[in-house]
Amino acid sequence: MKHRSKSIPRAHKGTDLRLLINGEAYYPQLFADIRNARHELLLETFILFDDNIGQQLADALCEAAQRGVEVHLTIDGWGSAWLPAHYASRLRESKVNLHVYDPVPSTPKKLGLRPNILRRMHRKLVVIDREIAFIGGINFGEDHLAETHPEGKQDYAVRACGSIAEQVGDFISEEIERLGERRRRRWRLPRRRVPRRWAQQENGSEVFFVTRDNRKHRSDIERFYKVGLRRARQDIFIANAYFFPSYGFIWQMRQAVRRGVRVTLILQGQPDKEYVRTAANTLYDYLLDAGVDIFEYTRRPLHGKVAVFDDAWCTVGSSNLDPLSFASNAEANLFIYDREFTGQLRDHLTQLKQLDCRRISRSEVPRQSGWRHLIRIVAFHLMRRFPNWLGGRFSTR
Numbered sequence: 001m002k003h004r005s006k007s008i009p010r011a012h013k014g015t016d017l018r019l020l021i022n023g024e025a026y027y028p029q030l031f032a033d034i035r036n037a038r039h040e041l042l043l044e045t046f047i048l049f050d051d052n053i054g055q056q057l058a059d060a061l062c063e064a065a066q067r068g069v070e071v072h073l074t075i076d077g078w079g080s081a082w083l084p085a086h087y088a089s090r091l092r093e094s095k096v097n098l099h100v101y102d103p104v105p106s107t108p109k110k111l112g113l114r115p116n117i118l119r120r121m122h123r124k125l126v127v128i129d130r131e132i133a134f135i136g137g138i139n140f141g142e143d144h145l146a147e148t149h150p151e152g153k154q155d156y157a158v159r160a161c162g163s164i165a166e167q168v169g170d171f172i173s174e175e176i177e178r179l180g181e182r183r184r185r186r187w188r189l190p191r192r193r194v195p196r197r198w199a200q201q202e203n204g205s206e207v208f209f210v211t212r213d214n215r216k217h218r219s220d221i222e223r224f225y226k227v228g229l230r231r232a233r234q235d236i237f238i239a240n241a242y243f244f245p246s247y248g249f250i251w252q253m254r255q256a257v258r259r260g261v262r263v264t265l266i267l268q269g270q271p272d273k274e275y276v277r278t279a280a281n282t283l284y285d286y287l288l289d290a291g292v293d294i295f296e297y298t299r300r301p302l303h304g305k306v307a308v309f310d311d312a313w314c315t316v317g318s319s320n321l322d323p324l325s326f327a328s329n330a331e332a333n334l335f336i337y338d339r340e341f342t343g344q345l346r347d348h349l350t351q352l353k354q355l356d357c358r359r360i361s362r363s364e365v366p367r368q369s370g371w372r373h374l375i376r377i378v379a380f381h382l383m384r385r386f387p388n389w390l391g392g393r394f395s396t397r
Helices: 022-035 053-068 084-095 105-108 164-180 220-231 247-258 274-290 325-328 340-357 370-391
Strands: 012-013 016-020 041-045 070-076 097-101 125-128 134-135 156-161 207-211 235-240 262-268 293-297 305-309 313-317 331-337 358-359
Touching: 016 022, 016 340, 022 053, 022 125, 022 134, 022 156, 041 053, 041 358, 053 070, 053 084, 070 164, 084 105, 084 220, 084 331, 105 305, 125 164, 134 164, 134 325, 134 331, 156 164, 156 247, 156 313, 156 331, 164 331, 220 247, 220 305, 220 313, 220 325, 220 331, 235 340, 247 262, 247 370, 262 340, 293 340, 293 370, 305 325, 313 340, 331 340
Parallel strands: 041 070, 070 097, 235 262, 262 293
Antiparallel strands: 012 207, 016 156, 041 125, 125 134, 134 156, 207 331, 235 305, 293 358, 305 313, 313 331
């Protein structure tokens, strides 16, 4: 695998972008592009199930490898811990290079335990011939088929063609080489600046590939988000499955409202994990007082991680707005300046809000005061810091 170091986010112009909503749009397009691959396939996923979608992926990858395409698939050892051995054997027999990020030892797995829960490769990336890249939040499983699966997740991805695909491919190649290498934690890490042009209104189209790890990019995605919150002048849409951001993030949302920006949150109303709603609910009182509009998506579990800033900037990726994504997980997002693409995502979120969401009113959220308010503050900081305290003991590989 050839690769070049692409550590600092940079702008890509002239990128052909396509918004893919849910597995119904994502899987057919991806499998068609895989079948047309000529030289190389690079994939990273957090979860891979041995179901109909997982079998279709295996079929496509094995067929590509057998016709001479170099195929590399990286799965997370925790998220895909229950992938059966025969699935991996089939891939390897077909000359698919299978890599496991932080594999789970067999004994804990047999006991139903999953160690190193706070060190996860949460990215969902695919690169085909360094010409086409898929970036988003969609794993490989039938539970991402919203129209056919009873608990199908609402989720998003981007198909991007152009120089951005080469950068994402170089990134995956470097990550594969880094697997198995233990790196000592650096206590003082250089901060990467957000490019000055980001969130400034310009003509044309620009795309930034932004990652988060425990080495040089510990807060890149969060800082890109904060720039969007600071620069917005009209409105902000944030649709995120797991919402429990830092105090600084929430403060930026409040400042945006004070500038006259309308800030709208779309969160899970039918969560796949009940603690998600509990955590987010602890913030409702403060957010409503700050003037943030909160909607809960009730049609099915929301798994998306997207946002729109004004009429030109948006982001789609794997990063939730919670302590695990901001302090421990390995993540990847696209930050996109493109009015047409952003308009498509904005229109979709507007329709989602109107048709499938329930607005949270001030009257249904109890006000926190006295000792309850103090407990909420203490609980907030404990929940925010806990993954960072534990995650800091490990270096991301």
